[in-house]
Amino acid sequence: MSDHKPSFAVFRQRLNARILEHDNLVIKRFFALDSQCYREGALDPRTKEMLGLVASLVLRCDDCVNHHLTQCDQLGVNREELFEIFQVGLVVGGSIVIPHLRRAVNFLDQIEQQNQPPNSTD
Amino acid sequence: MSDHKPSFAVFRQRLNARILEHDNLVIKRFFALDSQCYREGALDPRTKEMLGLVASLVLRCDDCVNHHLTQCDQLGVNREELFEIFQVGLVVGGSIVIPHLRRAVNFLDQIEQQNQPPNSTD
Amino acid sequence: MSDHKPSFAVFRQRLNARILEHDNLVIKRFFALDSQCYREGALDPRTKEMLGLVASLVLRCDDCVNHHLTQCDQLGVNREELFEIFQVGLVVGGSIVIPHLRRAVNFLDQIEQQNQPPNSTD
Amino acid sequence: MSDHKPSFAVFRQRLNARILEHDNLVIKRFFALDSQCYREGALDPRTKEMLGLVASLVLRCDDCVNHHLTQCDQLGVNREELFEIFQVGLVVGGSIVIPHLRRAVNFLDQIEQQNQPPNSTD
Amino acid sequence: MSDHKPSFAVFRQRLNARILEHDNLVIKRFFALDSQCYREGALDPRTKEMLGLVASLVLRCDDCVNHHLTQCDQLGVNREELFEIFQVGLVVGGSIVIPHLRRAVNFLDQIEQQNQPPNSTD
Amino acid sequence: MSDHKPSFAVFRQRLNARILEHDNLVIKRFFALDSQCYREGALDPRTKEMLGLVASLVLRCDDCVNHHLTQCDQLGVNREELFEIFQVGLVVGGSIVIPHLRRAVNFLDQIEQQNQPPNSTD
Numbered sequence: 001m002s003d004h005k006p007s008f009a010v011f012r013q014r015l016n017a018r019i020l021e022h023d024n025l026v027i028k029r030f031f032a033l034d035s036q037c038y039r040e041g042a043l044d045p046r047t048k049e050m051l052g053l054v055a056s057l058v059l060r061c062d063d064c065v066n067h068h069l070t071q072c073d074q075l076g077v078n079r080e081e082l083f084e085i086f087q088v089g090l091v092v093g094g095s096i097v098i099p100h101l102r103r104a105v106n107f108l109d110q111i112e113q114q115n116q117p118p119n120s121t122d
Numbered sequence: 123m124s125d126h127k128p129s130f131a132v133f134r135q136r137l138n139a140r141i142l143e144h145d146n147l148v149i150k151r152f153f154a155l156d157s158q159c160y161r162e163g164a165l166d167p168r169t170k171e172m173l174g175l176v177a178s179l180v181l182r183c184d185d186c187v188n189h190h191l192t193q194c195d196q197l198g199v200n201r202e203e204l205f206e207i208f209q210v211g212l213v214v215g216g217s218i219v220i221p222h223l224r225r226a227v228n229f230l231d232q233i234e235q236q237n238q239p240p241n242s243t244d
Numbered sequence: 245m246s247d248h249k250p251s252f253a254v255f256r257q258r259l260n261a262r263i264l265e266h267d268n269l270v271i272k273r274f275f276a277l278d279s280q281c282y283r284e285g286a287l288d289p290r291t292k293e294m295l296g297l298v299a300s301l302v303l304r305c306d307d308c309v310n311h312h313l314t315q316c317d318q319l320g321v322n323r324e325e326l327f328e329i330f331q332v333g334l335v336v337g338g339s340i341v342i343p344h345l346r347r348a349v350n351f352l353d354q355i356e357q358q359n360q361p362p363n364s365t366d
Numbered sequence: 367m368s369d370h371k372p373s374f375a376v377f378r379q380r381l382n383a384r385i386l387e388h389d390n391l392v393i394k395r396f397f398a399l400d401s402q403c404y405r406e407g408a409l410d411p412r413t414k415e416m417l418g419l420v421a422s423l424v425l426r427c428d429d430c431v432n433h434h435l436t437q438c439d440q441l442g443v444n445r446e447e448l449f450e451i452f453q454v455g456l457v458v459g460g461s462i463v464i465p466h467l468r469r470a471v472n473f474l475d476q477i478e479q480q481n482q483p484p485n486s487t488d
Numbered sequence: 489m490s491d492h493k494p495s496f497a498v499f500r501q502r503l504n505a506r507i508l509e510h511d512n513l514v515i516k517r518f519f520a521l522d523s524q525c526y527r528e529g530a531l532d533p534r535t536k537e538m539l540g541l542v543a544s545l546v547l548r549c550d551d552c553v554n555h556h557l558t559q560c561d562q563l564g565v566n567r568e569e570l571f572e573i574f575q576v577g578l579v580v581g582g583s584i585v586i587p588h589l590r591r592a593v594n595f596l597d598q599i600e601q602q603n604q605p606p607n608s609t610d
Numbered sequence: 611m612s613d614h615k616p617s618f619a620v621f622r623q624r625l626n627a628r629i630l631e632h633d634n635l636v637i638k639r640f641f642a643l644d645s646q647c648y649r650e651g652a653l654d655p656r657t658k659e660m661l662g663l664v665a666s667l668v669l670r671c672d673d674c675v676n677h678h679l680t681q682c683d684q685l686g687v688n689r690e691e692l693f694e695i696f697q698v699g700l701v702v703g704g705s706i707v708i709p710h711l712r713r714a715v716n717f718l719d720q721i722e723q724q725n726q727p728p729n730s731t732d
Contacts, residue, residue, distance in 0.1 A: 011712070011716075012712065015712035015713075015715055015716055016712065018715050018716075018719065019711060019712065019715055022689070022693055024690075024693040024694070024696075024697055025402075026399060026402055026403050026697040026700075026701065027693065027696065027697050027700060029395070029399055029402075030399060030697075030700050030701065030705075031708075033213060033392060033395055033396060033399065034213055034705045034708070036391075036392055036395075037209060037210060037213040037392050038210075041202075041206050042200075042202035042203045042205070042206050043203055043206045043207070047169065047172070048206070048210055050169070050173065051172065051173065051176045051207060051210045051211075052210060052214065054173045054176060054177050055176050055177060055179075055180045055210065055211065055214045055215070055706075056214070056706065057177075058177045058180065058181055058338075058340075059180055059181070059214070059215070059706045060549070061670070061706050061709060062709075063709035064214075064705070064706055064708075064709060078164075079510070080163075080164035081164045081165055083164070083510055083512040083515065084163050084164050084165045084170070084512070085165070085173060086512075086515065087159060087512055087514040087515050087518075088159060088160075088170055088173045088174060088177065089173075089177065090338070090514075090515060090518050091155060091156055091159040091338060091339050091514065091518065092174065092177045092178070092181070092186075092338050092339050092340055093177070093181070093337075093338040093340065094302075094334070094335060094336050094337040094338025094339075094340070094341070095335050095336050095338075095518075095522045095552070096302075096336055096337065096338070096543075096544065096547045096549050096552055097338070098522070098551075098552075099500075099549060099550075099551035099552060101507060102499070102500065102503035102504065102506075102507065103503075105503055105506050105507055106499075106503055106506075109506065133346070133350075134343075134346065137346035137347075137349055137350055138346065140346075140349050140350075140353065141345060141346065141349055144323070144327055146327040146328070146330075146331055147524075148328075148331040148334075148335065148521060148524055148525050149327065149330065149331050149334060151517070151521055151524075152331075152334050152335065152339075152521060153342075155514060155517055155518060155521065156339045156342070158513075158514055158517075159514050177340075178340065180704075180706075181340050182427070183304070183340050183343060184343075185343035186339070186340055186342075186343060201388070205388055205390040205393065206390070208390075208393065209390055209392040209393050209396075212392075212393060212396050212704070213392065213396065213704060213705050214704050214705050214706055215703075215704040215706065216668075216700070216701060216702050216703040216704025216705075216706070216707070217396075217400045217430070217701050217702050217704075218421075218422065218425045218427050218430055218668075218702055218703065218704070219704070220400070220430075221378075221427060221428075221429035221430060223385060224377070224378065224381035224382065224384075224385065225381075227381055227384050227385055228377075228381055228384075231384065255468070255472075256465075256468065259468035259469075259471055259472055260468065262468075262471050262472075262475065263467060263468065263471055266445070266449055268449040268450070268452075268453055269646075270453040270456075270457065270643060270646055270647050271449065271452065271453050271456060273639070273643055273646075274453075274456050274457065274461075274643060275464075277579060277636060277639055277640060277643065278461045278464070278579055280635075280636055280639075281575055281576060281579040281636050282576075285568075285572050286566070286568035286569045286571070286572050287569055287572045287573070291535065291538070292572070292576055294535070294539065295538065295539065295542045295573060295576045295577075296576060296580065298539045298542060298543050299462075299542050299543060299545075299546045299576065299577065299580045299581070300462065300580070301543075302543045302546065302547055303462045303546055303547070303580070303581070305426070305462050305465060306465075307465035308461070308462060308464075308465060308580075322530075324529075324530035325530045325531055327530070328529050328530050328531045328536070329531070329539060331525060332525060332526075332536055332539045332540060332543065333539075333543065335521060335522055335525040336540060336543045336544070336547070336552075337543070337547070399701060400701055403697055403698060403701040404698075407690075407694050408688075408690035408691045408693070408694050409691055409694045409695070413657065413660070414694070414698055416657070416661065417660065417661065417664045417695060417698045417699075418698060418702060420661045420664060420665050421664050421665060421667075421668045421698065421699065421702040421703070422702070423665075424582075424584075424665045424668065424669055425668055425669070425702070425703070430702075444652075446651075446652035447652045447653055449652070450651050450652050450653045450658070451653070451661060453647060454647060454648075454658055454661045454662060454665065455661075455665065456582070457582060457583050457643060457644055457647040458582050458583050458584055458662060458665040458666070458669070458674075459581075459582040459584065459665070459669070460546075460578070460579060460580050460581040460582025460583075460584070460585070461579050461580050461582075462546075462580055462581065462582070463582070548671070567632070571632055571634040571637065572634070574634075574637065575634055575636040575637050575640075578636075578637060578640050579636065579640065583640075583644045583674070584665075584666065584669050584671050584674055586641075586644070586674075587622075587671060587672075587673035587674060589629065590621070590622065590625035590626065590628075590629065591625075593625055593628050593629055594621075594625055594628075597628065
């Protein structure tokens with residue numbers, strides 16, 4: 001398991017900081033709302049992250065897909081469930097979604113590899 | 123409560139039949155796959171319909187939103203939960219989603235009115 | 245067979261005229277380019293209208309679909325061929341295309357009815 | 367000149383109220399942010415409404431286009447300027463924008479008719 | 489001429505295999521339907537690949553464009569014809585398509601270079 | 611300050627030339643129209659580039675965003691104003707715009723660094 005964050009996460013964090021250090025109240029509030037959106041409510045965060053994932057997939061945004069995949073993984077959504085989310089995204093969004101599905105599965109493979117204990121014999 | 127189906131449902135049913143009576147195997151299989159997609163699996167139909175709803179909302183398709191709203195309603199997704207699905211769709215998809223949100227809430231009001239017993243005093 | 249144009253075609257023609265009577269050179273040139281685009285070239289108009297149809301379908305624009313359906317019909321693209329264009333649009337664009345497919349088939353039915361001789365016994 | 371609001375504005379207002387009477391904080395905050403977004407800042411409201419108009423046009427949302435057209439009209443954006451905004455939307459978004467452009471010009475004609483004094487001889 | 493597949497094709501093939509080795513029937517059937525879609529029917533595969541190309545271009549998916557460009561090239565669609573497909577995609581989809589058009593032409597240049605005999609004097 | 615163009619600009623220029631050296635009149639005219647679109651008219655080029663920027667942002671095209679950012683920067687649109695354009699794009703287009711916003715701010719940082727005199731002590 002690698003001990004450095006993938007470059008995507010580093011870039012994401014650095015540029016989010018750059019955006020928020022600028023004094024634009026609407027953008028700051030939007031970012032706050034975006035975090036608030038996935039918190040516990042009538043639906044639990046797990047379901048909401050699943051909703052965020054399928055929405056990102058049909059809108060075909062790789063970075064958003066990766067973000068929600070990471071969140072889903074941390075909240076215990078398993079591979080069978082993730083593939084059924086992919087399935088809904090694929091049927092709703094069509095074959096144009098496939099390249100994003102490939103990159104999502106590739107990212108998921110990386111996440112799952114990182115989740116394995118470093119001295120695993122697999 | 124009205125005893126006739128709304129015109130949207132009638133049109134939908136009639137034209138689906140028109141499409142499927144044509145001898146096009148790919149289209150027929152796609153329609154079958156679309157039904158299969160929301161059946162019990164690693165995720166239950168309720169969750170899958172919620173995924174279908176948010177995907178339809180961010181892709182801004184009123185007819186698809188109405189269809190999944192109807193399914194969600196029948197599977198017991200309540201108004202609080204529906205509004206949190208709307209919330210995810212709105213934050214992910216932006217203010218461009220608002221006109222579709224208005225029509226979704228209007229349709230939901232109609233569904234809930236139809237669900238009331240005919241001799242209700244409300 | 246009706247002897248008056250459907251309201252869609254009338255609105256389309258009236259508003260195109262309204263747009264072009266305004267003195268905006270870029271818009272006028274765009275409209276001219278749009279007509280030129282489907283003329284005979286390395287590809288024939290029939291193939292180009294088929295391309296326009298599938299592009300309109302995956303971008304989910306009913307008016308554009310209707311326009312290219314009319315053109316395809318006049319250039320002799322038959323129902324079997326049209327359904328294979330729909331098939332490509334459906335697979336590429338996903339189930340979100342289905343409501344537009346329903347309206348396309350409904351419009352096609354209207355076109356074909358108008359094409360029949362008025363004293364047909366069908 | 368008609369003394370009743372067009373049905374679009376009535377529906378918009380009624381359903382916005384329906385949405386906001388529901389106790390969903392994220393949606394309420396989004397609506398507040400949406401209003402705040404177009405207020406005076408480094409850019410004036412007039413420029414911001416023009417930005418909102420072109421964004422709505424390329425995303426092909428008629429209701430959003432109508433809303434920003436109304437705002438632009440009230441802030442004194444004239445027909446020549448509006449057509450140049452349409453021009454940018456048309457070139458960026460392509461011919462798929464044309465049906466929305468037709469409806470926008472139709473709506474603009476209605477706005478301008480309503481702006482005329484009631485006893486105008488035109 | 490290079491004797492190794494470009495990295496895009498290698499990644500595509502590897503991840504498609506990863507997706508299909510997972511036991512998800514809907515996704516597997518979708519992939520099968522996607523292949524079936526472009527086979528001989530009322531329209532020939534050449535026309536269908538052209539339809540797939542223009543649909544991919546207006547939906548702005550580089551990987552899909554590259555895939556259908558490769559298929560079109562193998563089915564004998566020549567550069568004049570490809571540019572007319574690009575032309576339809578550009579007019580329908582607008583200037584937002586241009587970056588994808590640049591990458592498509594770059595990919596086409598690479599395909600055509602690979603098609604040349606290795607001891608060509610060009 | 612670097613004396614070589616960034617690779618994006620080089621690729622853009624080389625492929626635009628490749629596209630235009632092909633004898634396709636519609637594509638050539640479209641490119642000409644695209645340039646003409648942002649010239650002085652009822653609106654000044656500065657406003658038009660701002661419109662082009664927000665349209666590119668909500669349509670989520672990084673290359674288009676970079677192009678209009680460069681133009682805006684050269685026409686004196688300052689960082690406060692740019693962030694308000696971003697703000698409109700973000701509210702209209704939703705959180706799906708955020709990854710593009712990050713890349714836009716990163717590109718803007720690069721532009722502003724290049725604008726600084728080479729012996730600046732910052």
